[in-house]
Amino acid sequence: MKNLLLSATMLVASAGVAFGDTYRPECFVPAPETSTISYDAKDGPYKLAFVNGFAGNDWRIQAIQSAKAWAARPENAGKVDTFSIVSVGNDSAAQIAAIDNFIAAGYDAITFIAVNPTAFEPVIRRAERAGTILVPFDNVLDTDKVVQVNESQKELGALKAQTVMDILGGNAKKVLMVNGLPGNATDRDRRLGMMSVLEQVDGLEIVEVVGNWDTGTSQKVVGDALATHGEFDAVVSQHGSAGTINAMQSAGHPIVPMGVDGENGVRILMDELDIPGVSASQAPAMSAIALEAAVALLEGNELPQTIYLPIPQVKAEGLEAGVNYFPDLPKSFNTGTGFAECFAPFTPEEITGQDPDNT
Known part of the structure; x- marks a missing residue:
């Protein structure tokens, strides 16, 4: 596989990544015709941030709670020096400014839900120069220069x-x-x-x-x-x-x-x-997989540029109380609590025990 050196720290391989060619492919599944990206390994613990955009629905709230639940798990807490979350609304300029602030503050990696798919090329270049890894998820970017986490x-x-x-x-x-x-x-x-x-x-x-x-x-x-x-x-x-x-x-x-x-x-x-x-569903626990991917990249592992997670789904005839829906939980709770291919899904209590506020 022919490789192209893009910078001192970033490597992208040619398209057509086979399952098994990258780190933990059962979790970080390569999308069709994607490339791969890796960076030089960096010692932890790491300064991580999640820059959310719109925060006006329950899905976004649970994405924030899921990110916090990930950071609170013992296997992750030791890898995290600082974890910050900010929501900026539907203004792409405000989101880019928040990302720039975290880059200037020396953060190692930033995950975010992009307000729009096209406005981020300049901040991608600034992050690359500063050695900050960007991992957009859910609403991703029209770019092949960063690892992105999504369902198809x-x-x-x-x-x-x-x-x-x-x-x-x-x-x-x-x-x-x-x-x-x-x-x-x-x-x-x-x-x-x-x-x-x-x-x-x-x-x-x-x-x-x-x-x-x-x-x-x-x-x-x-x-x-x-x-x-x-x-x-x-x-x-x-x-x-x-x-x-x-x-x-x-x-x-x-x-x-x-x-x-x-x-x-x-x-x-x-x-x-x-x-x-x-x-x-588009599982809000995808926020945790983006953080998992950011840490994997910081540790020097190679990942697909576009990651497609499995789609959590159930047909009507397969619905079962207490298994794939929960009568005792709020109706707004999203049943997509994780991806077993990556790590044990969060319990409802792990998620609801986290507040959705900026930190």
Whole structure:
């Protein structure tokens, strides 16, 4: 495999990484046609930061709690000198400024959920010059210069759409699509995945609304869509799906196949109402995998440039109280508490015991 030296500390290998060629491939699974990145090893303990953007929904809150739960585990605590978290809202300039502040303060690695996918090339160069490792996750960047942690968003969207179309036997007249926060790579790619399936259905009308990955917003826009467009044959929702289900119940809409997220309340409703379909999630515990990847890179290990984690999912018929949803926990709790391929998933108590505040 031919290697190209990019700097004194950073190495990228040619595309086409085979499973097993990199560090802990069962956890850090290479995406198709990705490259690899490694850095010179650095002694710990390390100064780490998580720069969150938007913080206005339960998923982001649990991502912060999951990151703190990771740092609190004994096997990680000894590797961490300082761990800081800041949320900056939907302003990419504010997020870049926060990253620059941590770079200037000598932080070894910074994880972040990018506000948009295109504005970070200059800060990537500044981080490289300073020897700071950047690991974006969830909303990732349009770049191949840093390791990124994600699930395949196109696959997640396609999974939901394909499941409902399979239940319908491939035939439908009208489907409601509840999208996420505009301007994010995650929203864009999930929609592309859904459309890759739905566009193949002859004569299908696709009604799209913007739910901002938020339960309250989704409930309002879905209620409006029902009032305007009447009944749908199926629904595919990125996140905030409890609001979607509540709106349909309030409108007296018949039960139809749904592709929904993995919030606890969503799975409770699916089971109670016998809603066919799939609950598949972008697990907020991905924040912990990004930190795990950052430490692996600081220790000199080689990782895929794009890491695709497995998609936590369960079909409606596989829902089981106390196993993949939890009636005694808040409805806003996300059932994606970890990835067993990387480390033991967090218990609900580990996550809920952490506060979601900046530190």
